[in-house]
Amino acid sequence: MKKYWLLLALIFPLFASGQSRTIAERVDSVMNLMTLEEKIGQMNQYNGDKKATGPISINTDKEGQIKSGMVGSVLNVKTVFNTRKIQELAMQSRLKIPLLFGLDVIHGYRTIFPIPLAESCSWDMALMELAARIAAKEASASGTHWTFAPMVDIARDPRWGRIMEGAGEDTWYGSKVAAARVKGFQGTGLGNSDAVMACAKHFAAYGAAQGGRDYNTVDLSERELHEVYLPPFKAAVDANVATFMNAFNTLNGIPATGSAMLQRVYLKGKWHFGGFVVSDWESIGEMIPHGYAADKKEAALLAIKAGCDMDMQSRSYIDNLAQLVREGKVEENLINDAVRRILTKKFEMGLFDDPFRFCDPEREKSQWNNRENLYVARDVARKSAVLLKNSGNTLPIISKTNKIALIGPLVKSKFDNLGFWNISWPDDSLRIVSLWDGMANRVGKERLLYAKGCNIEGEDESGFEEAVSVARKADIVIVSVGEKFDMSGEGKCRSNLHLPGVQEKLVMELITTGKPVIVMISAGRPLIFNTIAEHAHAILYTWWLGTEAGNAMADILLGDYNPSGKLTVTFPRAEGQIPLNYNHLNTGRPDGEKAISGVNKIYKSNYLDISSLPLYPFGYGLSYTTFKYGELMLNTHKPAGNDTLEVSIDVTNTGQYQGEEIVQLYIRDIVASVARPVKELKGFSKVMLTPGETKRVKFMLSNEDLKFYDSNLNYIWEEGEFQVMVGPNSADLKSDKVVWCRSSAK
Ligand code: GLC
Numbered sequence: 001m002k003k004y005w006l007l008l009a010l011i012f013p014l015f016a017s018g019q020s021r022t023i024a025e026r027v028d029s030v031m032n033l034m035t036l037e038e039k040i041g042q043m044n045q046y047n048g049d050k051k052a053t054g055p056i057s058i059n060t061d062k063e064g065q066i067k068s069g070m071v072g073s074v075l076n077v078k079t080v081f082n083t084r085k086i087q088e089l090a091m092q093s094r095l096k097i098p099l100l101f102g103l104d105v106i107h108g109y110r111t112i113f114p115i116p117l118a119e120s121c122s123w124d125m126a127l128m129e130l131a132a133r134i135a136a137k138e139a140s141a142s143g144t145h146w147t148f149a150p151m152v153d154i155a156r157d158p159r160w161g162r163i164m165e166g167a168g169e170d171t172w173y174g175s176k177v178a179a180a181r182v183k184g185f186q187g188t189g190l191g192n193s194d195a196v197m198a199c200a201k202h203f204a205a206y207g208a209a210q211g212g213r214d215y216n217t218v219d220l221s222e223r224e225l226h227e228v229y230l231p232p233f234k235a236a237v238d239a240n241v242a243t244f245m246n247a248f249n250t251l252n253g254i255p256a257t258g259s260a261m262l263q264r265v266y267l268k269g270k271w272h273f274g275g276f277v278v279s280d281w282e283s284i285g286e287m288i289p290h291g292y293a294a295d296k297k298e299a300a301l302l303a304i305k306a307g308c309d310m311d312m313q314s315r316s317y318i319d320n321l322a323q324l325v326r327e328g329k330v331e332e333n334l335i336n337d338a339v340r341r342i343l344t345k346k347f348e349m350g351l352f353d354d355p356f357r358f359c360d361p362e363r364e365k366s367q368w369n370n371r372e373n374l375y376v377a378r379d380v381a382r383k384s385a386v387l388l389k390n391s392g393n394t395l396p397i398i399s400k401t402n403k404i405a406l407i408g409p410l411v412k413s414k415f416d417n418l419g420f421w422n423i424s425w426p427d428d429s430l431r432i433v434s435l436w437d438g439m440a441n442r443v444g445k446e447r448l449l450y451a452k453g454c455n456i457e458g459e460d461e462s463g464f465e466e467a468v469s470v471a472r473k474a475d476i477v478i479v480s481v482g483e484k485f486d487m488s489g490e491g492k493c494r495s496n497l498h499l500p501g502v503q504e505k506l507v508m509e510l511i512t513t514g515k516p517v518i519v520m521i522s523a524g525r526p527l528i529f530n531t532i533a534e535h536a537h538a539i540l541y542t543w544w545l546g547t548e549a550g551n552a553m554a555d556i557l558l559g560d561y562n563p564s565g566k567l568t569v570t571f572p573r574a575e576g577q578i579p580l581n582y583n584h585l586n587t588g589r590p591d592g593e594k595a596i597s598g599v600n601k602i603y604k605s606n607y608l609d610i611s612s613l614p615l616y617p618f619g620y621g622l623s624y625t626t627f628k629y630g631e632l633m634l635n636t637h638k639p640a641g642n643d644t645l646e647v648s649i650d651v652t653n654t655g656q657y658q659g660e661e662i663v664q665l666y667i668r669d670i671v672a673s674v675a676r677p678v679k680e681l682k683g684f685s686k687v688m689l690t691p692g693e694t695k696r697v698k699f700m701l702s703n704e705d706l707k708f709y710d711s712n713l714n715y716i717w718e719e720g721e722f723q724v725m726v727g728p729n730s731a732d733l734k735s736d737k738v739v740w741c742r743s744s745a746k
Contacts, residue, residue, distance in 0.1 A: 023347045027340055030352075033095060036322050036332065039339045041070035042097065043310050044318040045278065048077035048086065069093035070318060072342055073100040073146075073278075073310065078423070083143030084359040091355060098346055098355035102278075105147035105185075105196070106165060106421035107131070109138035111373040111547055112432075114384040115419040115524055116151065116181075118543030120167035121565040121621070122383035123662045123686055125180040131380050132184025134373045137194045141367040143358050145349055146197040148245060148278075150181035152232035153202055156581040158572065159212025161492030164420060164524030164544075166207065168568030169581045169618060170681050171228050175235035182239040190242060190348040193357060197345060200236035202247035202280060204262050205229040209249055212578065214491050218249045223674070225251070226709045230266065237271045242345055244277045246308060248286060255290045257283040258299075263307030276309040276341035285314035296320055304330055309338035369431075374548055381545035381552030386565040387538075387622040394476075394516045394537040396559030396624055402475030404439065405449040407467045407510060409456045409503070410480040410522050412436045419524055419544035420489025431547055435480050435520065438550025442558055449474050453510075456484050457501045464509050471513045478557065479507050480520040485544065488524025497528040497575055504532060511535050520553065526571040533615055541567075559624065564660035564686070566621035566729065570614045577610070582618035582730040583677040590678075619664050619681070619729035625655030625691065629663075632726055632734045640744035645701040649726045649734065653689035660688045665699045666733060668723035673710050679723075679730060699726070706740065 021029075031039070046062045065071050066089040077083050083101050090099045107113045113131045122128065132150070139147060154174050155163040167177035178200065185198035205225055209216040220229075233244070244267060247256035256262055257279050267273045284303045285296055293299035300316040301324050311317040324330040350357055367373070387395070397404065410416060414432035418424065425431075433441070439448060453467035454460060471477045481503040486492060498504060499521075508531060511517050518538040521527060522545075533539065540563070545552055555561040572580045591606035606612040630650035639645045651663055665683035669676040683699040701724070706717035719741045727733035 023344055026347055026352065027343045030095065030097065030343055031336065031339060034339070036325060036335070038069045038095060039335050040317055040321045041065070042072035042339045042342045043321070043335070044071050044315070045073040045075060045102070045310050045312045046071055047313050048074045048082070063089055065318070066090050066099070067092045069095055069097060071099065073102055075102040075312065077101055078103065078142060078144070080143045080359045080361050080364045084356060087355050087359065096355075097343070098351035100145050100346060100349070100351070101143055102146040102148055103139065103144045103423070104149065104421055105135050105139045105144060105423065106149045106151065107419070108135045108377070108546060109142065109144070109423055110368060110425065111138060111370065111377050112418045112422055113377050114381050114545045115164045115421070115543055116166055117164045117168060117524070117569065118384035118545060119380060120173070120177055120568040121386050121543070122380065123566060123684055124383055125176060127380055127383060128177060129180040129184040130376060132181045133187060134376055136185045136187060136196045138367045138370070138373065140194050140196050140358055141360070141363040144196055145351070145358060146199065146243065147185055148199045148201060149185065150178055150198065150236070151201050152178040152236055153205070153207035154229055154232065155207035155569070156579040157207070157209070157212035158497055158526040158569065159493050159495060159575065159578060160207060160209055161214060161420075161488045161494070161524070162207070162490055163569065164488040169570060170568065170583065171231050172681050173568060174232045178232040178235045179239040182236050182241045186240065186242065190345070191350050193363070197242035197349065198236070199243040199245050199278070200233050200241045201245035202256070203233055203244050203267065203277070204247060204256060205251055206247040206249050206256075213493050215248045218251050220252070222713060223709050223711065226713060233267075234271060237267070237273050242275045244273065244275065245280055246277055246283065248280050248283050250290060255283070255287045255292050257308055258287050258292055258302040258306045260306040268307055274341070274344070276338065276345060277307060278310040279303065279308050279312045279314065281312050282314040284308065284311050284316040297324065300324060301329055304334050304338065309341050377546055378548035378551050378555070381548050382555050382561040382563075384543060384545060384565055385552065385556055385563055386541040386567055387563040388541055388616055388620075389533065389536060389539040390622055390624070391537050393624070394518060395540070395557065397476060397557055398559065399475065402447070403449060403473060404443065404447055405451070405471050405474030405477045406436055406439060406480065407451045407453045407470060407477060408480040408506065409452055409454060410435065410482055410520075411450065411452070416485040416522065417544055417546060417549035419485055419546070420492065422485065433548055433550035435550045435553050438552070438554035439557070441551065442554045453479070453506045454502050456482075456503065459502055461502050461505065464506060467506060468509055468513060471510050471515055474515060477510050477513070477515045477517045478520060479510055479517060480522065481507060482522035482527070483524060495575060497526070497572070499527060499529055504529060507532050508535065518557070526569055528572060528574065528615070530573055530615060562624045562657050562659040564621070564623060564662065566619050566662045567616055568618065570618050571616040573615045574610050576607070577612065577614070580614055583680055585675045586678050617729055617731040619662070620731070621662070621729070623655070623657070623659040623661065625653055625657040625659040627661045627689070627728065628652045628654045629727060629734055632724065632736045634724065634736055634738065637736075637738050638741070638744070639738055640741045642703060645724070645738060647699040647701060647724055647726060648696050650694050650696050651687060651689065652694040653691050656691050658688065658690045660686055661728065662686045663697045664727060664729065666725040666730065667701070667705065668725070669706065669708070669718070670721040670723060672708065672718050672720065674708070676708060679725060679733075681730070703740065
């Protein structure tokens with residue numbers, strides 16, 4: 001530590017005076033010493049290596065560039081050991097500017113939490129923030145400075161594999177989750193040794209890829225962009241997110257990486273974002289196949305002009321920017337702005353004071369097998385699972401003696417519980433709790449029977465006979481099916497959302513035994529399982545629940561935890577219904593109501609061959625108990641101007657288990673200058689109720705909650721009639737109406 005101060009003191013005389021200098025002043029003093037090439041070096045990011053142990057296998061070209069100050073950041077390097085080795089290379093450069101180490105700590109580093117889409121079903125902001133906080137503590141203890149998370153893309157298409165990474169289909173809710181996760185990762189502020197820089201990604205509208213195909217074209221109105229896709233990014237800025245990552249897709253014909261509208265006009269202009277923007281993996285170079293740049297030199301020019309500050313792995317900047325500046329095609333002040341942003345974060349992270357402040361082996365060890373973190377992960381997992389069906393109160397399993405058959409390809413799977421963006425370690429097989437482990441931990445192996453039944457993929461049914469035989473010997477059957485960890489995630493899009501392979505057939509074979517069959521579905525996205533939904537006795541959607549998956553599942557199955565999760569994404573009946581989101585417009589011929597012209601169902605916005613309704617709606621989830629909703633109570637039916645509309649409802653636990661209920665508030669703007677959704681989530685409250693207990697849940701609405709983007713992109717509210725709705729999910733709502741005027745004079 002001391003020797004670096006001396007070195008810096010020698011290079012930067014003013015440091016020696018001990019004057020307290022602002023970060024801006026310190027950045028300027030460094031920049032005044034930098035050559036153009038060294039500045040561009042800060043804008044250059046290389047991939048390292050994800051191996052958890054052993055010397056980093058960064059190739060010599062990169063090592064040489066690091067030593068000469070031509071690299072500003074390295075991603076995909078883990079552990080103190082490896083990050084220190086590379087940072088030491090950077091300390092051999094002329095100016096000894098420390099590197100930033102970035103990594104996809106999407107939902108955990110050493111302790112893996114449920115995938116973000118699962119976590120979002122907990123509707124528990126504090127818990128999601130805590131999960132991110134723990135991930136930051138573990139990652140920062142192992143040399144990571146920067147996570148490429150939260151992914152805040154709104155997604156309404158389960159064919160898109162990256163739906164697993166976000167917070168579902170609702171913009172209002174996704175904005176709250178974005179803020180919670182940024183706060184979790186960054187803690188009380190950069191500079192604390194357990195804070196990592198967060199990164200709002202992928203800017204913007206990546207989730208609107210046509211056909212649900214990753215990297216595909218996005219084309220939507222500016223109004224839809226502002227109404228649906230930008231707000232979670234703005235929420236991240238308001239939560240002081242340190243960095244942004246731009247997106248692979250074109251937006252209205254312009255690659256996001258080369259979009260000045262997104263990066264300079266909106267992000268750095270209107271929103272006054274002070275951090276820096278990193279490209280996505282080689283997305284600068286991808287402007288060539290996009291047909292937007294002829295070569296990497298033009299791609300570099302387009303990207304820097306658009307406001308992309310750092311080049312992830314494409315080498316477009318390091319190979320071309322200096323020449324572009326010397327040719328007068330790129331103004332050096334664009335380079336200076338980008339470098340100033342990057343150096344500012346390095347100073348804020350304390351890396352200039354001590355480049356190795358995140359390389360403390362003792363701290364790494366303290367976070368390495370942290371039992372408390374595992375307990376939190378188990379709690380998050382319990383609260384992320386969603387009970388979709390429980391006919392005849394099949395669940396929870398109350399008997400202490402009955403034989404339980406655990407059947408299916410995911411029963412003993414460990415790694416699949418970590419999901420696509422897992423950070424794997426050699427000892428994972430010892431740490432990850434499978435469903436089998438979790439149940440054996442609780443009831444003992446002697447009560448358990450097992451059969452794999454089939455593989456996740458493939459048409460082999462040879463295991464069915466054994467599975468049925470095992471089921472017949474049991475009192476209750478739990479069948480665990482779903483996706484492998486890499487069937488959802490980046491580049492993992494599917495046109496067919498049914499259970500892969502012959503898993504659905506296996507489930508139906510087991511149901512024919514007449515035993516109570518509980519279906520556990522683990523996946524990174526909504527799947528389609530209409531037949532199972534009709535015939536299974538109980539269905540628990542367990543997404544990918546992370547390191548503690550099996551313990552959390554056992555807690556739920558055995559009644560130690562009463563499931564409270566609710567869906568943050570709509571479950572379709574068929575791929576042909578997609579996009580299918582709850583907050584759709586009414587159309588001129590809404591399905592399910594008598595059309596204005598009185599014609600019958602055929603001439604409505606629906607399908608001839610299937611209902612236009614989802615299998616499970618947004619906000620849906622069951623409990624082991626039941627809840628009764630009283631009548632909606634409003635403090636007025638004529639709010640005016642800046643009045644507060646109080647909306648209350650009594651919720652009673654009418655069952656025999658204590659349980660949490662997520663009470664949801666929606667509105668509808670009946671008539672407006674642009675057609676408005678049939679409902680919009682504007683509030684929720686998670687209440688714990690003991691059997692027989694009633695609580696009055698109260699929401700406060702203001703005209704801020706009524707705002708939308710009009711056809712001129714003004715963010716306004718308009719007076720008129722509004723529906724106010726409260727209920728357990730987006731389809732089962734108590735409703736009332738108010739007329740909200742500008743002034744009460746009317
Ligand atoms: C990937 C992803 C991005 C990730 C980055 C680094 O392609 O699109 O989300 O952070 O590259 O791994």
